[in-house]
Amino acid sequence: MREAAVQEADFDVGAEIAALSAGDDGAGAVASFVGLVRGGDIVEMTLEHYPGMTETALAEIVAQARGRWQIRNVRVIHRIGRLLPGEQIVFVGVASSHRHDAFAACEFIMDYLKTQAPFWKKEETAAGSRWVDARESDDAALSRWGG
Amino acid sequence: MLRVLYFAHLREAIGAGAEDVVLPEGVGTVGALRAALGARHEALLTAKNLRAAVNQKMCGMEAPIADGDEVAFFPPVTGG
Numbered sequence: 001m002r003e004a005a006v007q008e009a010d011f012d013v014g015a016e017i018a019a020l021s022a023g024d025d026g027a028g029a030v031a032s033f034v035g036l037v038r039g040g041d042i043v044e045m046t047l048e049h050y051p052g053m054t055e056t057a058l059a060e061i062v063a064q065a066r067g068r069w070q071i072r073n074v075r076v077i078h079r080i081g082r083l084l085p086g087e088q089i090v091f092v093g094v095a096s097s098h099r100h101d102a103f104a105a106c107e108f109i110m111d112y113l114k115t116q117a118p119f120w121k122k123e124e125t126a127a128g129s130r131w132v133d134a135r136e137s138d139d140a141a142l143s144r145w146g147g
Numbered sequence: 148m149l150r151v152l153y154f155a156h157l158r159e160a161i162g163a164g165a166e167d168v169v170l171p172e173g174v175g176t177v178g179a180l181r182a183a184l185g186a187r188h189e190a191l192l193t194a195k196n197l198r199a200a201v202n203q204k205m206c207g208m209e210a211p212i213a214d215g216d217e218v219a220f221f222p223p224v225t226g227g
Contacts, residue, residue, distance in 0.1 A: 035227055047226070048155055050219060053203035078226060090227050110227060116205065118219075119226025120155035131156045134196070134223030 004058035004076040006049060011077050011091055020073045020095040027072045031102035032093040033110055039085035041125045047080045047089070050118035054078070061112040065094075068108065069101040076109060078119065108145055114138045148214065151184065154221035157197075160190035170214050177201060178208030180218060196223050 013034055021027035037045050058076050065071060073095040083089060092109045096102040121132040149168045158164045171183045177199045185192040200219040201210050212218055 048158075049226070050152070050154060050200070050203070050221070053200060053219070056203055057205075114227040115224065117226050118154070118200070118221065118224050120222065121225045122155070131222065132225040134225050 003062050003074055004055060004078075006051075006054050006058070006078050006080060008079060008081040010079070010088060013088070013091060016075055016077070016091055016093055020075060020093045024072055024095065026097060027095040028097050029099040029102040030093060030095045031099065031106040032091065033106050034088055035090035035110075037083050037085050037087050037089055041127075042085055042123050043126065044124040045083045045085075045089075046122045046124070047078075047083065048120045048122065049078075049080050053118050057117045058113070061109055061116060064112065065105045065109050069094075069105040070096055070098075071101065071105055072096055074105070074109070076113070078113070078117070080119070111138070111141045111145065115142045149180070149212065150217040151180075152217065152219040152221075153188075154219065156222060157190055157194055157220055161188045170212070175211055175213075176208065177206060177210045177212055177218060180212060181208065181220065191220060194220075194222060197221075198223055 017030055017032055020030050062074055071094055075093045077091040079089055092106050094102045094105045115138050123130055149170050151168050152165045153161050174180050174183050181191050198221050199206055202217050
């Protein structure tokens with residue numbers, strides 16, 4: 001299975017988590033993150049990406065995480081296209097021998113993905129549509145990993 | 148020729164996601180290309196925090212470009 005996938009289809013969190021440590025009794029920890037579409041005034045969200053570069057960027061982020069922590073298995077899934085509030089957008093799962101590496105690598109991958117992977121969100125509301133602005137807090141989250 | 152790509156609100160403002168462009172004479176960097184194309188696509192000049200990639204790698208406006216490259220312009224990314 002590819003470590004990083006970009007797809008329109010939804011994913012099964014339970015199956016993804018189980019697959020991370022399947023057949024590996026050295027995996028003592030699995031940490032995961034699931035990003036969801038927030039509701040509020042948002043009726044629908046569309047995720048655009050840069051085909052080709054996206055896959056390369058995600059693979060590069062995973063490679064960087066592997067260089068920093070002991071990772072036994074890792075999986076990143078990012079959805080594209082139209083999504084409704086409550087739907088899953090992104091999954092990051094990391095299996096390691098110990099929890100610290102799993103937690104840290106999972107958070108690192110999300111922080112890098114937020115600022116380095118070429119995805120753009122457009123929100124549809126009753127009042128019209130708007131492209132989501134990048135948040136400075138995302139850059140701040142990235143900087144704590146020492147660039 | 149250069150393959151030039153636009154994404155998100157830049158794509159909408161320009162009205163196209165991609166175009167083939169003859170590398171203008173004297174243009175050797177992403178920033179110079181931005182200025183040259185800006186004559187036709189004002190959004191390239193007015194976009195806040197414009198980002199770019201050459202051959203699918205993020206880069207700064209000072210990055211060199213050459214004939215045959217794929218150059219992309221886009222706003223800061225907002226995935227995750």
